Amino acid sequence: MIVSLGANKKRILAVLVLIAIAVSAFFLIPRGEKRQTFPGMTGEERLAFLTSFGWEAEAEPQDVREVVIPAKFNDVYAAYNTMQQAQGFDLLPYAGEKCTQYRYRITNYPNTPDGVFATLLVFEGNIIGGDVASGAEDGFMHGFAADSARYEMPKSVIKESASPAPNTGESTQNPTESETT
Secondary structure (H helix, E strand, O other): OOOOOOOOHHHHHHHHHHHHHHHHHHHHOOOOOOOOOEEOOOHHHHHHHHHOOOOOEOOOOOEEEEEEOOOOOOHHHHHHHHHHHHOOOOOHHHOOOEEEEEEEEEOOOOOOOOOEEEEEEEEOOEEEEEEEEEOOOOOOEEOOOOOOOEOOOOHHHOOOOOOEOOOOOOEOOOHHHOOOO
16 A cells, blocks of 8 residues: 655645634734723713713713823732722733723712712723722722622731832732822
């Protein structure tokens, strides 16, 4: 029995087609680097996002600032990002990036008439994360959905400074209170 190992034109063409498909798939299929995002360029888009969770908010944000997602997450940011991941976001792909933080006063939070805010983190016009929180001494923080898990700040960092570490991109503060200078 004689077996021919020579390559014919059909085999070569088939291999080239398979290689082209594999290369195309590598470049065209998302690699999960950035998780889901929602439009947040305009005030209307941000308010529509909050409305999709049942929140009513004042039309104008109470606060707008540029913040930097730390390049290296400390315990606070790691715990905060766990909450983000639970609601379908992930801040790790944005580590070291500057984004805009919008803080809206929620006007219909149940059993809490005042002092509840929604914080939205926006990067390149898309909402990449955030939370709903009360600034009261016995306040709370949770994801955008009213029934989402509450964020618990690690006890080891509650008394730490609220300013970013100089020149490192690291931070030691509440994730929604970071501010660039």
